[in-house]
Amino acid sequence: MTDAAPTTPPPFDCLALIGVGLIGSSLARIARRAGLAKRIVATARSAETRAKVAEMGIVDAVAPDAAACVAGADLVMVCTPVGAYAAIAAEIAPHLAPGAILSDVGSVKQAVIRDIGPLVPDGVHFIPGHPVAGTEHSGPEAGFAELFDGRWCILTPPPGTDAGAVERLAAFWRGCGSLVEEMDAGHHDRVLAITSHLPHLIAYTIVGTATDLEDSLEAEVVKFAAGGFRDFTRIAASDPIMWRDVFLNNREAVLEVLGRFSEDLSALQRAIRWGEGDKLEETFRRTRAIRRSVIEAKQA
């Protein structure tokens, strides 16, 4: 795919958002601001969230359920935790309009193809996607129109997907400010296991380790968090359900990279135990180069 600057593609007639958390509500905001859809309809599982979204006025209509939400939509975006996808697919399949694009924003992609793929009716274009963007905040109030600006969105169309539909979805994401890349779903899951899933698992672990300390020590951990710990607490404040589903649905890739990580950690542990300063220093120098690359890639 290309990585051109944001442009305004011809709008979709109706964008249906199933789930209105951080990502869904950010999509609603940018889609309206950039004129990417003539009409935006959304739904959420809880009546409370639906009422809140209606009150916030960030969409044109709130549908009572996913089936009603997708009726007549030519772009359907599933924006819930991935563990809910199979049930949603079963619910919406009979109501999807012919020629519609069905996509999602989940952080894993093979499991999405596994859970939704078999249920997609003929004539509907199924193109899984993943905007690599987010914050530690959740819920409809957490969204903002600039969330995707300069960030990558990865599309993983299954083999044989209509190229025109893929390009239309790519243009939508570029209209949101994203850079778009096309990738095999399995490769996506392996890359993201390293850049996103492992970092979250580690952050959750280290903050969890701190919560198991005696109370007096835990209070001091909070007080002196500025030494590095605070960055981990931010990552470990991410949505628990979303992340539970990520780990359950990208098991193999996460376990594989976790194995490498554990080996590397053991090697550093051993270097500390035996006072091998050269080995520590060598590792700590190597990692600086990656930081420079991340800054140069404008993803810092």
Add this chain to the structure above:
Amino acid sequence: MTDAAPTTPPPFDCLALIGVGLIGSSLARIARRAGLAKRIVATARSAETRAKVAEMGIVDAVAPDAAACVAGADLVMVCTPVGAYAAIAAEIAPHLAPGAILSDVGSVKQAVIRDIGPLVPDGVHFIPGHPVAGTEHSGPEAGFAELFDGRWCILTPPPGTDAGAVERLAAFWRGCGSLVEEMDAGHHDRVLAITSHLPHLIAYTIVGTATDLEDSLEAEVVKFAAGGFRDFTRIAASDPIMWRDVFLNNREAVLEVLGRFSEDLSALQRAIRWGEGDKLEETFRRTRAIRRSVIEAKQA
């Protein structure tokens, strides 16, 4: 100690800075701006850094070596990696002025007492300290006067230290914008092993794991770093020598907390392997509370 708002204490006659990296150069800037010392003298091991500091004009004089730097100073701050402390103490001990306060900014404290303590002449007040503040940048240009603002500085005076000298040093740090806390050195090392040393070790490890990937995958890790990885690259860009010395000099506390962390990580690994979603979710929920505490403590 107290945590009163910044006030201007009576200035020291001469502040000697041994080492002018991120911390030392920040101290020079705030000490001058806040009028905490009538005169500031600094030295650095390399002629290049000394020349740079002279050119930057952030101190009143640059001394050719540590012995010359401390002559006549009533506050001496050692701001080098802790591995250099023993040699510096031997060099400066004969030149320290009677009644001077000798302190430091190192991230470990028991090792500092071990390395410097025995060499301190009678009449000199030895009060180790640790400002819990920093960035991933190093060197004299990286410093800024606001670095310590609202951050804790921990003082670990050995038993029997003159209370008036401790209060004078505390007032200096409050003048820098810090909140000041007094603590036993061993307790400090245990708390910081969790809040700072372990997070850095983990970040170095995970970024190191990524550098061992095949080249094509490494490029993608950089590209899609926004999924969480980028925060780790920032932490893992910290000064390699400083951190080597931290791990070599806080071995027991780091290995102890690393053991806890590894156990907790194994438990989550097992939960992923066996698809135990409830266990994952429960851990991921618990960690949110700590984030709230860190935000409430204004250390986010």
